[in-house]
Amino acid sequence: MVVALLTDFGTQDYFVAAMKGVILSINPDAKIIDVTHEIPPQDIASAAFVLKACYRDFPRDTIFVCVVDPGVGSERRAIVVETEDYKFVAPDNGLLDPVLLKSDSFKAFSITNRKYMRSEVSNTFHGRDIFAPAAGHLSTGVDAAEFGGQINLTVKNIPTPVTINGQRDARVIHIDHFGNLVTDISNNELPDRFELEMSATTVSNLYDFFAQADLGELFAIKGSSGYVEIAVREGSAADKLKVKRGDRIVVRPHE
Amino acid sequence: MVVALLTDFGTQDYFVAAMKGVILSINPDAKIIDVTHEIPPQDIASAAFVLKACYRDFPRDTIFVCVVDPGVGSERRAIVVETEDYKFVAPDNGLLDPVLLKSDSFKAFSITNRKYMRSEVSNTFHGRDIFAPAAGHLSTGVDAAEFGGQINLTVKNIPTPVTINGQRDARVIHIDHFGNLVTDISNNELPDRFELEMSATTVSNLYDFFAQADLGELFAIKGSSGYVEIAVREGSAADKLKVKRGDRIVVRPHE
Amino acid sequence: MVVALLTDFGTQDYFVAAMKGVILSINPDAKIIDVTHEIPPQDIASAAFVLKACYRDFPRDTIFVCVVDPGVGSERRAIVVETEDYKFVAPDNGLLDPVLLKSDSFKAFSITNRKYMRSEVSNTFHGRDIFAPAAGHLSTGVDAAEFGGQINLTVKNIPTPVTINGQRDARVIHIDHFGNLVTDISNNELPDRFELEMSATTVSNLYDFFAQADLGELFAIKGSSGYVEIAVREGSAADKLKVKRGDRIVVRPHE
Numbered sequence: 113m114v115v116a117l118l119t120d121f122g123t124q125d126y127f128v129a130a131m132k133g134v135i136l137s138i139n140p141d142a143k144i145i146d147v148t149h150e151i152p153p154q155d156i157a158s159a160a161f162v163l164k165a166c167y168r169d170f171p172r173d174t175i176f177v178c179v180v181d182p183g184v185g186s187e188r189r190a191i192v193v194e195t196e197d198y199k200f201v202a203p204d205n206g207l208l209d210p211v212l213l214k215s216d217s218f219k220a221f222s223i224t225n226r227k228y229m230r231s232e233v234s235n236t237f238h239g240r241d242i243f244a245p246a247a248g249h250l251s252t253g254v255d256a257a258e259f260g261g262q263i264n265l266t267v268k269n270i271p272t273p274v275t276i277n278g279q280r281d282a283r284v285i286h287i288d289h290f291g292n293l294v295t296d297i298s299n300n301e302l303p304d305r306f307e308l309e310m311s312a313t314t315v316s317n318l319y320d321f322f323a324q325a326d327l328g329e330l331f332a333i334k335g336s337s338g339y340v341e342i343a344v345r346e347g348s349a350a351d352k353l354k355v356k357r358g359d360r361i362v363v364r365p366h367e
Numbered sequence: 368m369v370v371a372l373l374t375d376f377g378t379q380d381y382f383v384a385a386m387k388g389v390i391l392s393i394n395p396d397a398k399i400i401d402v403t404h405e406i407p408p409q410d411i412a413s414a415a416f417v418l419k420a421c422y423r424d425f426p427r428d429t430i431f432v433c434v435v436d437p438g439v440g441s442e443r444r445a446i447v448v449e450t451e452d453y454k455f456v457a458p459d460n461g462l463l464d465p466v467l468l469k470s471d472s473f474k475a476f477s478i479t480n481r482k483y484m485r486s487e488v489s490n491t492f493h494g495r496d497i498f499a500p501a502a503g504h505l506s507t508g509v510d511a512a513e514f515g516g517q518i519n520l521t522v523k524n525i526p527t528p529v530t531i532n533g534q535r536d537a538r539v540i541h542i543d544h545f546g547n548l549v550t551d552i553s554n555n556e557l558p559d560r561f562e563l564e565m566s567a568t569t570v571s572n573l574y575d576f577f578a579q580a581d582l583g584e585l586f587a588i589k590g591s592s593g594y595v596e597i598a599v600r601e602g603s604a605a606d607k608l609k610v611k612r613g614d615r616i617v618v619r620p621h622e
Numbered sequence: 623m624v625v626a627l628l629t630d631f632g633t634q635d636y637f638v639a640a641m642k643g644v645i646l647s648i649n650p651d652a653k654i655i656d657v658t659h660e661i662p663p664q665d666i667a668s669a670a671f672v673l674k675a676c677y678r679d680f681p682r683d684t685i686f687v688c689v690v691d692p693g694v695g696s697e698r699r700a701i702v703v704e705t706e707d708y709k710f711v712a713p714d715n716g717l718l719d720p721v722l723l724k725s726d727s728f729k730a731f732s733i734t735n736r737k738y739m740r741s742e743v744s745n746t747f748h749g750r751d752i753f754a755p756a757a758g759h760l761s762t763g764v765d766a767a768e769f770g771g772q773i774n775l776t777v778k779n780i781p782t783p784v785t786i787n788g789q790r791d792a793r794v795i796h797i798d799h800f801g802n803l804v805t806d807i808s809n810n811e812l813p814d815r816f817e818l819e820m821s822a823t824t825v826s827n828l829y830d831f832f833a834q835a836d837l838g839e840l841f842a843i844k845g846s847s848g849y850v851e852i853a854v855r856e857g858s859a860a861d862k863l864k865v866k867r868g869d870r871i872v873v874r875p876h877e
Binding site for chain 3: 143145147150162163165167170286320322324333334336337
């Protein structure tokens with residue numbers, strides 16, 4: 113059974129190791145995979161993006177443990193959500209919304225039964241004390257209903273793209289390791305001819321692959337996460353344009 | 368059998384991969400888990416802290432391979448230590464002391480038998496050539512006594528906290544990924560009312576969880592490793608206070 | 623079956639996770655090991671160095687998936703290469719050359735059969751769409767010949783060392799996590815007495831292990847990858863000398 117971990121814990125401390133130790137203590141056969149632990153601290157939207165971009169590539173029944181949890185220790189709920197194909201363990205803070213919007217039906221449970229938590233539960237590290245134990249027990253076949261009552265989960269809709277005077281107001285939703293700017297413009301939505309404007313720069317070339325561009329040239333490309341990206345061949349578009357996540361991009365159709 | 372790795376090797380080179388390859392060549396069924404490879408170079412105390420903070424969360428019989436080893440190639444011994452529940456492979460440089468102080472009885476062996484080393488042994492990479500092979504063989508059931516003679520190990524006591532004129536002289540012993548300052552004040556030791564002074568700043572609020580604080584507010588919190596931490600909600604206390612590991616904190620009880 | 627991953631993808635995004643998900647979806651029993659994902663972006667030579675330095679430490683039949691791929695989506699081929707002991711999946715861009723030069727005989731195949739690719743194949747992420755599926759299928763026993771036709775592979779020879787007026791013109795080929803400078807001078811090639819000159823500094827001490835040096839002292843050491851390194855005890859030679867990869871070192875025999 114695959115247990116996939118997604119956190120903002122970094123890898124320099126004992127945090128991730130403690131979670132893995134807890135899971136393996138409950139289920140020595142768990143197959144633990146790191147999605148990433150380098151989500152920017154407390155950045156729920158970034159975690160949601162990364163999860164959505166890759167969860168469907170995992171085997172059916174994978175258990176995702178997603179801990180970006182600025183509300184740890186507060187009243188926010190710890191939850192398990194089961195979709196048709198996967199299980200998710202996370203704080204109830206919107207991290208799972210993009211995934212759940214793609215699910216026709218899902219069931220959610222709150223985790224309240226101390227029996228399925230670590231013997232000592234801290235107020236600051238539920239990754240180790242609540243989420244990892246829940247994942248461990250799920251991976252051995254414990255029913256999520258054992259953890260606590262079924263609950264209704266409110267899933268926020270993704271806002272409809274804003275269009276003003278025929279101009280689509282887009283955003284940079286992620287900047288990847290290479291400095292490519294991932295936008296919220298879906299690959300299908302991009303007009304055949306277009307201008308993308310950001311940071312007083314206009315991009316109107318769409319390439320099929322990176323090596324089509326000249327070195328240093330800015331261009332658009334249909335990205336592997338389903339969204340249009342702004343890129344520089346063998347360079348960082350983020351550095352070149354001094355753009356950060358959340359920054360605005362104006363999309364103009366062009367004939 | 369879980370084999371857990373803790374080093375200062377970073378993850379950009381061939382170092383960690385070579386260790387894993389060696390272990391899997393000896394025991395294809397070993398379950399290798401990374402504790403961390405981002406211990407600051409040569410920082411034995413930091414490795415000792417991280418190990419102590421998480422080893423008890425691992426399954427019984429886990430083999431920990433701990434390589435922070437500025438003396439590699441010199442006369443310092445390579446050792447295996449067995450406690451009631453775990454096995455440790457490491458250089459004999461104090462890295463295991465905090466763990467061994469919590470053990471009622473342990474046995475230590477030096478690793479001298481070439482039969483259990485890599486066919487070529489370098490002077491600079493015993494992680495690959497001595498420690499990983501030892502862990503691999505331990506994980507297949509080889510008795511530690513086969514590696515070399517049993518030895519006496521001198522374990523240094525942790526110094527008693529220094530108190531001057533009723534003021535406890537504490538230290539920052541770790542700074543985590545979020546910039547939280549982990550002190551050497553154990554959670555139980557903190558007076559009900561207190562002042563913590565460092566960097567010309569005084570902290571006297573103790574919160575149960577992070578989200579109780581206002582954004583940007585400095586506060587103390589009982590940490591998940593058993594020690595009091597100084598934190599900033601959704602920010603870095605280390606950046607805010609310009610504090611580094613080893614820096615002094617004065618603890619004053621307060622009525 | 624061990625599947626070892628070597629990329630320049632970093633670990634902050636969904637890239638590595640997607641590859642692992644794809645592999646495990648094909649072969650739930652695959653044992654996935656990270657070599658590193660921190661190869662500098664597009665740096666094929668650096669990937670080649672790391673791979674060569676550790677692949678022989680892995681168990682026989684390990685499948686290495688090596689994706690540093692500036693030409694992704696272009697005409698460059700995706701290939702599988704089988705040596706006597708290992709299998710490699712990679713873009714055909716020279717990354718495997720140093721390994722293949724050490725192989726007496728190898729067979730290469732291009733990957734063209736869509737049946738063994740991800741259902742959707744992007745132009746920007748063949749790690750997920752072509753290389754990971756190929757590795758997954760290889761690990762279940764699919765013959766590489768099923769992926770596409772056998773091909774001839776041109777392997778570039780490593781250039782003969784340049785010697786001018788009895789002076790060997792060497793290079794820094796890698797800088798490791800500790801700041802040690804790995805040169806292209808093989809351990810066997812170093813004269814008994816020598817001067818190494820770089821950055822207006824001369825190094826003539828050869829030590830057997832790091833702790834022989836004084837703190838801060840520059841020295842040469844026979845490195846664990848088979849090449850001479852320039853090092854500083856408990857410090858970074860790269861920082862001290864302001865040297866970068868590719869920089870020149872003059873080797874003078876000395877009596």
